[in-house]
Amino acid sequence: MSDIDEVFTKLGFGKMQFIMLFCCFILQLWMTNEQLGFGVVIAGASCEMHIHDRRLAWLMAANFSAQMISCFIWGQLSDSYGRRKIIGITGIVAIISSLTSAFMPEFWGFLVMRTVGGFFIVALVVCLMTYLSEFTKISLRPRVLTIMSYSLGMSMIYVPSLAGALLSKRMEPSGWRILLVCNQLPGIIGIILLIFLPESPKYYLSIDNQEKAMHVMERVCRMNKGKEVTLKSLGVESLTQPRLRLASEMRGRCYGTKQLLVKHGKIMWFFFIIFFTLTGLGLALPIWVLRIRVLTATYEEMVPLCDRLEGIGTESHGETECILTYAQMTDPMIHGCVVLGVFIVTSVVLSWLSRRVVIIAFVIISILGCVALNFMVHSTMILISFFAIIDPLLCSVRLASSLLIDLVPTHLRGKAAALITMTGRSGILLTSVYVGYTLSHSCYVTFNTFIVFLLVSGILVYCLPTEYQHSSFSN
DSSP: EEEEEHHHHHHOOOHHHHHHHHHHHHHHHHHHHHHHTTTHHHHHHHHTTTTTHHHHHHHHHHHHHHHHHHHHHHHHHHHHHHHHHHHHHHHHHHHHHHHHHTTTTSHHHHHHHHHHHHHHHHHHHHHHHHHHHSOOOOHHHHHHHHHHHHHHHHHHHHHHHHHHHTTTTTSSHHHHHHHHHTTTTHHHHHHHHHHHOOOOOOHHHHTHHHHHHEEEEEEEHHHHHOOOOOOGGGGGOOOOOOTTGGGGGSSHHHHHHHHHTTTTTHHHHHHHHHHHHHHHHHHHHHHHHHHHHTTTTTTSOOOOOOHHTTOOTTTTTOOHHHHGGGGGGHHHHHHHHHHHHHHHHHHHHTTTTTTHHHHHHHHHHHHHHHHHTTTSHHHHHHHHHHHHHHHHHHHHHHHHHHHHHHHHHHHHHEEEEEEHHHHHHHHHHHHHHHHHTTTTTTTTHHHHHHHHHHHHOOOOOSSSSSSSOSSOOOO
């Protein structure tokens, strides 16, 4: 029997992987439109939907609560029925829910449809990186997954660029509704591409389906090496992988979860805290940054951010929050360029430094950004401080995910990804509610509390093994 990772090394990163990378890139672009780009939609919908700080906090809380509740379900199902099938079904339902939310006439209907969309879209968060990684040889995984994450920056440029043209005009239907519809286009394209792609061969091996695993790998072989090359010509008669699930693990759904929390318990608890912090701050704060910039746009006095926010009530909303100019979209577009740049630099740096070292460096940069917000008085420097907090964390989440994928066996990866995604979504939920209720009253406490959580996370990352080189950590 041939080890499947050794076979992937023989086949190289070829045509099949490039097509899969493009498909996952497009789907990730759509997911980012839906999550990080949602802040731009809300900025345009604030007046029409009467969305003040607390409504925004609960809108985000409802959406991410649904994600937190459902992600473990999708992790279990992806380990049982396959990554591709779950991505396809849930992606279609999420797109339909988002399109429906774009035409809701009032806030509560809008909230319900966004919550339904969140319930399904989290399946892609759980499955997409695992799906792509299982077609990629181990040594290339960190860089390939980082390249896929370029789509975060692309989305953060695409959404505000389109918003600048739509939200500055009075039209029927409203510009933010058209923007929300346009945000679904990459998802529709990605789901259509996914129809023509195969299921993960590692998933088939994990359910003891040798025939289908060989069929998928034969397809990869012919696409990468040419129609005249077969697995048999490369000396591959059958496939295997380390740490295949045992018969006892097929008897019950809860057994795999127990294995994760007992056999891999220490590392999993480290990841729970790391993802709670990195995901919570990295994905919740971008939505608040745009709102903060809009609220303080007319403030001319050179004082720190928290002094600017003093006295702005949580119920405040006004015309400037709805009819936005193209100039007000400049900050989000710049942010997208910075995020894209950080991911590109990271993919290069990973050639020389380990993921653990890069994550720790990013956490330190984020801490410095939090400290800087206490003192910066110029609007540009305040914006740079926000970038320093958010952007390294967005990249760190991807690197930490690739570490986790290397750590756990194939048949537990869906569950592991679901558990840390659930933890990350709870971090987003609590961060959103926390910022919504403290920003106008105790702003300095809000941002300095983040420093404590980042310090703890940095220490835990430092305590992780530098590389998972042991055979038990390498399937």
